Amino acid sequence: MHNTRMKSRSNPNEMPARHTVPLADALARPLQDLRISLLDQCNFRCPYCMPEAKFHSEYEFLKRQQRLTYDEIIKVAAAASSLGVSKIRLTGGEPLLDKNICELIERIVTLPGVEDLAMTTNGMLLKSFADRLVAAGLHRVTVSLDSIDKDIFRNMSGGRGDLDQVLEGLKAAGDAGLGPIKINVVVQKGVNDHTILELLEHFRGTGTIVRLIEFMDVGNRNGWQMNQVVPSRELLEQIQKRWPLRAVGKNYPGEVARRYEYVDGAGEIGFISSVTEPFCGDCSRARLSADGMLYTCLFANQGTDLRESLRKGADDDEMQGILSSIWLQRADRYSELRHPDLAEHHVLKKVEMYRIGG
Numbered sequence: 001m002h003n004t005r006m007k008s009r010s011n012p013n014e015m016p017a018r019h020t021v022p023l024a025d026a027l028a029r030p031l032q033d034l035r036i037s038l039l040d041q042c043n044f045r046c047p048y049c050m051p052e053a054k055f056h057s058e059y060e061f062l063k064r065q066q067r068l069t070y071d072e073i074i075k076v077a078a079a080a081s082s083l084g085v086s087k088i089r090l091t092g093g094e095p096l097l098d099k100n101i102c103e104l105i106e107r108i109v110t111l112p113g114v115e116d117l118a119m120t121t122n123g124m125l126l127k128s129f130a131d132r133l134v135a136a137g138l139h140r141v142t143v144s145l146d147s148i149d150k151d152i153f154r155n156m157s158g159g160r161g162d163l164d165q166v167l168e169g170l171k172a173a174g175d176a177g178l179g180p181i182k183i184n185v186v187v188q189k190g191v192n193d194h195t196i197l198e199l200l201e202h203f204r205g206t207g208t209i210v211r212l213i214e215f216m217d218v219g220n221r222n223g224w225q226m227n228q229v230v231p232s233r234e235l236l237e238q239i240q241k242r243w244p245l246r247a248v249g250k251n252y253p254g255e256v257a258r259r260y261e262y263v264d265g266a267g268e269i270g271f272i273s274s275v276t277e278p279f280c281g282d283c284s285r286a287r288l289s290a291d292g293m294l295y296t297c298l299f300a301n302q303g304t305d306l307r308e309s310l311r312k313g314a315d316d317d318e319m320q321g322i323l324s325s326i327w328l329q330r331a332d333r334y335s336e337l338r339h340p341d342l343a344e345h346h347v348l349k350k351v352e353m354y355r356i357g358g
């Protein structure tokens, strides 16, 4: 049992004592990853995340004062890293809409124990940011790119995405050293599944790693139906017929993707199969929304308001205590317990993906 008793510290600027072993939840899963959503706004309107009809020009997004300040984000990240978090991922909405993001990156990379700082972006603004992100200390990026077919890509981004601009962003990120770059592809039956081989062909031999993600019932408004899911094993069989693949091990415990490499040496791909092959058993991820709610599962229907404690003056020890008590009680395993019928009717009011960045 970890000693979460907070030691009083002579120097208040000193970081909270770092746990030598990551704090484990009620299912013995270590707290290793923190995903931080910087804002709820996005320059895309992907139908499975932020449909235009709902998120129209009059939609009221979080106001500046409702969002955590960088000082508040750092306080949460510092407490989390003291409890064992070594991987931090910046998300949104679209994180590059936050023009000062490099300032935050410079501060996060100095936190003790943060070994991996990544960002998930739709890539539209990546070209103009790539060099500055590297200079600020960002280690790597993941780009959401659902198709290499211009029209399908445009449709899946709600008519807002420009494929050429995203591909230029990818090139700039690669040239700047933000690799290995990963591409996240949400595969939807009858929407983009027929363009997956074309996309894989495009990235074979480039060093870019494509992750094929089963369409998930995230949030409450993407109209998810089980019959829209392309099981990863079916996709794997289809790809194997074109290019032989062999399975390779995980890079680290808790890694969500099942990794494969092309036998002919053309690189790596991965499958994230939350629906047909759930991986809750070693899920080590916590998620912080832009307005300071901490969620312990992508499909959570409730979170903990950290902003209130922060704005009431919670110090590092108190924040460490709050995070500890949340994680110690954590027992989420939604994907293992998912009931497709209930999921299709969105019975559970789950947090929206655009608020926690997937």
Ligand code: SF4
Pocket: 274, 279, 280, 281, 283, 284, 285, 296, 297, 298, 299, 332, 333, 334, 335, 336
């Ligand atoms: S469903 Fe929740 S607990 Fe399971 S892997 Fe996803 S985020 Fe983790």
